[in-house]
Amino acid sequence: MRKNNFKTDSKSVLIVIIALISNALLAQQQTITSNSSSYFWKNVQFGGGIGLGFGTGYTDITLAPSAIYNFNEYVALGLGAQYTYLKQKNYYASHLYGGSIIGLFNPIPEIQLSAELEELRVNINLDGSNSNSQDYWNTGLFLGAGYRSGNVTMGARYNVLNDSNNIYGSAFMPFVRIYF
Structure with a gap:
């Protein structure tokens, strides 16, 4: 019974970590994109x-x-x-x-x-x-x-x-x- 809880807990932790990392990566990409756009227009x-x-x-x-x-x-x-x-x-x-x-x-x-x-x-x-x-x-x-x-x-x-x-x-x- 202990092994099933460990597998379930591992999957839950892994899903939470992936969600946090992908959210951080998406936020980083949006920041780069919006900064690039505003940088372009500042030079026009x-x-x-x-x-x-x-x-x-x-x-x-x-x-x-x-x-x-x-x-x-x-x-x-x-x-x-x-x-x-x-x-x-x-x-x-x-x-x-x-x-x-x-x-x-x-x-x-x-x-x-x-x-x-x-x-x-x-x-x-x-x-x-x-x-x-x-x-x-x-x-x-x-x-x-x-x-x-x-x-x-x-x-x-x-x-x-x-x-x-x-x-x-x-x-x-x-x-x-x-x-x-």
Whole structure:
């Protein structure tokens, strides 16, 4: 009779030990998972740009949100989206939309170097003629440098893929970049 009690007690103790260990392991896994998630989001910054240009018969509106992940104080990588509406009265209306991948490098806190690969779909509708409408992809590779103060960087970038068919008036462009 003593052997049966020992076997029953051993099984009960073993079940309790397994339950306690598995509960401790699950609690540890949940802590690691929730800490990893919060650690990831602490390193993400959101920002982008807004552009407005108006003139006599001319409209230019741009929305360009983006997000970056800071791997450390020196390197960040991110994605961006862009939509631009351009209209010249009695001449054309154009929609540009697409995305970009941006890499940022801060050798010192005040200096920011950047590389951005941008792919935009361009739709141009010439007024008075549907046959002259154009739809095509435009690729840009911008290398830039800027002065950084807090969340704001002001600088210039250069499109190394610039050619005569490029949608921008110049390969050289100033920028203001803001991330929160």
